[in-house]
Amino acid sequence: MTPKNTDEIAALTASIKDRGIEHVKVGVFDGDGILRGKYLRREKFLAALEKDMGFCDVVLGWDSDDKLIDNVKYTGWHTAYPDAAVRLLPETRRDIPFEPKTLFVLGEFAGAAEAVCPRATLRRVLKRAEGMGYSVSAAAEFEFFMFRETPETVREKGYRNLQTMTPGNFGYSMLRSAVHAELCQELLDLGQAMRFPIEGLHSETGPGVLEAALMYSEALEAADRAALFKTFTKALCQRRGLMATFMAKWSPTLPGQSGHLHVSMRRADGSPVFYDPAKPQDVSDEMRWFIGGQQALMPEVLAMVASTVNSYSRLVPGYWAPTSATWGVENRTTALRVIRGGPSSQRVEYRIAAADINPYIALAAAIGSGLWGIEHRIEPDAPIVGNAYDREHPPGRRLPATLWEAAERLVESAAARALFGDAFVEHHAATRQWEEREFRRAVTDWELRRYFEII
Numbered sequence: 001m002t003p004k005n006t007d008e009i010a011a012l013t014a015s016i017k018d019r020g021i022e023h024v025k026v027g028v029f030d031g032d033g034i035l036r037g038k039y040l041r042r043e044k045f046l047a048a049l050e051k052d053m054g055f056c057d058v059v060l061g062w063d064s065d066d067k068l069i070d071n072v073k074y075t076g077w078h079t080a081y082p083d084a085a086v087r088l089l090p091e092t093r094r095d096i097p098f099e100p101k102t103l104f105v106l107g108e109f110a111g112a113a114e115a116v117c118p119r120a121t122l123r124r125v126l127k128r129a130e131g132m133g134y135s136v137s138a139a140a141e142f143e144f145f146m147f148r149e150t151p152e153t154v155r156e157k158g159y160r161n162l163q164t165m166t167p168g169n170f171g172y173s174m175l176r177s178a179v180h181a182e183l184c185q186e187l188l189d190l191g192q193a194m195r196f197p198i199e200g201l202h203s204e205t206g207p208g209v210l211e212a213a214l215m216y217s218e219a220l221e222a223a224d225r226a227a228l229f230k231t232f233t234k235a236l237c238q239r240r241g242l243m244a245t246f247m248a249k250w251s252p253t254l255p256g257q258s259g260h261l262h263v264s265m266r267r268a269d270g271s272p273v274f275y276d277p278a279k280p281q282d283v284s285d286e287m288r289w290f291i292g293g294q295q296a297l298m299p300e301v302l303a304m305v306a307s308t309v310n311s312y313s314r315l316v317p318g319y320w321a322p323t324s325a326t327w328g329v330e331n332r333t334t335a336l337r338v339i340r341g342g343p344s345s346q347r348v349e350y351r352i353a354a355a356d357i358n359p360y361i362a363l364a365a366a367i368g369s370g371l372w373g374i375e376h377r378i379e380p381d382a383p384i385v386g387n388a389y390d391r392e393h394p395p396g397r398r399l400p401a402t403l404w405e406a407a408e409r410l411v412e413s414a415a416a417r418a419l420f421g422d423a424f425v426e427h428h429a430a431t432r433q434w435e436e437r438e439f440r441r442a443v444t445d446w447e448l449r450r451y452f453e454i455i
Contacts, residue, residue: 008090009049012105015093016042021103025096028055028086028107029118031431032064032307033358035231039102049090052110054083060109060116060427069434074116074427084113092224096232097193098239104194106224115423118360122223125368125419132374134265134273136367139199139216140226142355143257144233145250146208147243154243164208165242171205183240187212190236196225206254216262219363226259226359248306248314248354256314256321257355261366262339264347265290275346281329281383282340291327291348292380293373294336294366298325298352299399300413303406303432304365304420308356309439312402315352317389322352324393326384333388335399352399361428368419403439407432 016024024045027037036059040048061075062068068076075081092106109117129136146165147154154162166176177184184201191198191214200213212233214225230246237244249256265273265286276284283291306312314321322335329338337349350366372378384391400406407429410416416425 004050004087005091012049012090012093013046016046016103021101023102025099025102025104026053026086026088026107027104028059028109029227029358029360030059031116031118031358031361031428033118033227033230033356033360034064035227037107045088045105048086049088052085052087053107055086055107055109056081057084057113060084060113063431063435063438067438069431071430071434072427073430074113074423084109085111094194094228097190098236106228115421116427118358118364119220119223121420121424122360122364122367123220124421125364125371126219128419129265129367129371132371133267134371135268136219137216137264137266138219138222138363138367139214139262140222140229140359141200141211141213141258141260141262142226142230142246143204143209143211143259144244144246144355145206145257146210146237147245148241149243150241151238151243166203166208168207169205170203173203176203177201183242186236186240187233190232191229194228194232196229196232198229209254209257216264219263219367223359223363226357230355230359246355248308248311248356252313258321258351259353259355259357259359259362261350261353261357261359261363262347263350263363263366263370264345272343272346274348275343281338282342282346283329283338286374287338287346287348288380289373289377290370291336291338291373292378293371293376294348294350294369295325295327295373295380295397296378297365297369297372297413297415298335299397300409301365301369301416302352302400303403303410303429304416305350305353305357305362306403306406307358307361307428307432307435309403309436311354311356314354315399315401321354322388322399324388324399325352325397326388326391326393327380328384328388331384331386331388333386334384338383364420369415372415372419402436403432404436407436 022042023039027035057075058081086107087110088107094104096104108119114120148163197215198212199215204211234244274287326334327336328334335352339347353362411429
C-alpha cells in the first residue's frame with residue numbers, strides 16, 4: 001500500500017479553502033484508458049483525501065461501451081459489483097481552464113483493485129526500476145485526426161463520409177497552422193494550464209491530422225500527462241464543434257495514428273543509463289539489454305500496447321507502422337528506434353504503440369520488458385539498417401496478428417506474470433478477449449460489399 005503524502009494533502013486542503021473552491025472533479029482511468037469520474041462537494045472530497053473513497057468497481061468490469069464483461073474474475077455479477085477503494089492523489093491536482101471554479105484530481109484504485117489498476121501496474125514497474133537503481137523518464141507523442149463533426153452528426157452519418165477539419169495531404173504545414181492558429185493556441189494553452197505541456201505541435205500528412213509531442217517527465221507523471229492530454233483534447237475540440245479521434249486507424253486508405261513512447265533512464269547519481277560513448281552508436285550495454293528485453297517480450301505483451309481490435313488494422317506493411325519486433329538506430333521502419341541524443345537525451349522510441357493506447361498499461365509494457373532484458377542480459381538481434389519491411393524476420397519476432405492471439409500470448413507469458421502480476425495479466429487478457437468477441441458479433445461494411453450479392 002502506498003502511504004499518503006500528508007504534506008501534499010495539507011497543501012491541497014489549504015489551497016482549496018483559500019481559493020473558495022466548492023467542488024472537485026475526481027477521476028480514475030479504466031482498462032481502456034477512459035477517464036471515469038464525478039464531482040465531489042468540497043467537504044466530501046477533503047474527507048476522501050484522508051481515508052480514500054468508494055467507487056463502484058464496475059468500471060473495471062465493463063468495456064468502453066459500458067457493457068458488462070462476462071469473463072473476468074475480479075468483479076461481475078458473482079461479486080455483486082461492490083465499491084472499490086480509490087486513493088486520491090493530491091500531487092496530480094490540476095486546474096481546468098474552462099471550469100474555473102472546479103479543481104481536478106486523479107485517483108488510483110487501492111485495496112484488492114490495485115492488482116488490476118492500470119496506474120498502479122505502471123507504478124509497480126517503476127518500483128522495480130527503482131530497486132535496480134534506476135529512475136525512468138518518458139514522453140508520449142500522438143497523431144490524431146480532427147473532424148468538423150459532433151457526437152450527434154457522426155452517429156447520424158453512421159461514421160461514414162465524415163468531413164475532416166482540413167482537406168488533402170499537408171504535413172508540417174505552416175499555412176494550416178496559421179489558418180487554425182486560434183485552435184492551436186488553445187491546445188497549447190490547455191497543455192500549459194493542465195500540466196501536460198506540448199513540446200511540439202504540427203500538421204501531419206493526411207486530411208485533418210495533427211501530431212502533438214508532450215514534454216518528457218518522470219514516467220508516472222508522463223502517463224498521467226498522456227492520458228489527460230487525450231481526454232481533454234477531445235473535450236476542447238467538442239466544445240468548439242469539432243471532434244478528435246485517437247483510433248489506431250480510422251480510414252482504410254490513410255496511415256494509422258501513432259502513439260509513440262520515448263523512454264530513458266538515469267542512475268541515482270544522475271548519470272545516463274543508455275549512453276556510453278565507448279560503445280558502438282553510443283549504445284550502452286544496459287541499453288542494448290533493455291532493447292533485447294523489449295524485442296524478446298514484444299510478441300508476449302502486445303495486448304498491453306495494441307489493446308483494441310482496431311489496433312491491428314494499423315499493423316500492416318507500408319503504412320509507417322512496424323510489423324515485427326525489430327530495432328534500429330534512427331530507423332523509422334522498426335518497432336524500436338534508438339534515438340542518439342547524447343548523454344542528455346539518448347532514448348528508446350517504442351514505435352509499436354498507436355494513439356489508442358492506455359498510456360499506463362503501454363508504458364508498463366515498454367518499461368517492464370526493458371527492465372526484464374537488463375535483469376537477464378538479453379541480447380537483441382543485430383540492428384536493422386534500411387527498410388525493415390523488406391526483410392524476413394525470425395518466427396520468434398513475428399507479432400500476433402489479432403487481439404485474440406495477443407491476449408493468449410499474454411496469458412501464457414511467464415515473464416509478463418512476473419513483471420505485472422497474475423491478477424493483472426489474467427484480468428487484462430480477459431478484457432481483450434471480450435473485446436474481440438464483441439467484434440466477432442459485428443457485420444462490417446467490407447463483409448456486406450464482399451458477400452451480399454455475389455456469394
